[in-house]
Amino acid sequence: MAIELPDExxxxxxxxxxxxxxxxxxxxxxxxxxxxxxxxxxxxxxxxAYAKEAGLSRHEVEKAVQTAAKTEAPxxx
Numbered sequence: 031m032a033i034e035l036p037d038e039x040x041x042x043x044x045x046x047x048x049x050x051x052x053x054x055x056x057x058x059x060x061x062x063x064x065x066x067x068x069x070x071x072x073x074x075x076x077x078x079a080y081a082k083e084a085g086l087s088r089h090e091v092e093k094a095v096q097t098a099a100k101t102e103a104p105x106x107x
Contacts, residue, residue, distance in 0.1 A: 032094075033086060033090065033094040035080075035091070035094055035095055035098055036080065037042075038076065039076055039095045039098075040075070040095060040098050040099050041074050041078060042069070042072050042073045042076055043070075043095045043096060043098075043099035044074050045069050045101060046066065046069035046070050046072070047100075048069075048070075049065045049066040049069040049070075050066045052065070052066075053065065053066040061080075062067045069081050073095070077091050077095055079098060079102060
């Protein structure tokens with residue numbers, strides 16, 4: 031069963047993915063990784079809320095979001 035995901039969840043995951051790439055190219059300090067940690071926390075909070083609201087498994091929603099963020103074309107801005 032495919033999960034219909036809000037665009038916001040995919041956008042948040044893409045931002046977290048980008049923040050991780052940016053952090054990996056910087057220094058290895060806690061401060062350098064803070065933007066990524068903040069982005070990951072935002073994704074987790076949104077995924078948990080969506081899963082609860084939709085009556086879905088948080089784990090399944092998280093997997094679907096991660097897959098969609100990697101495979102779907104970003105929305106046009």
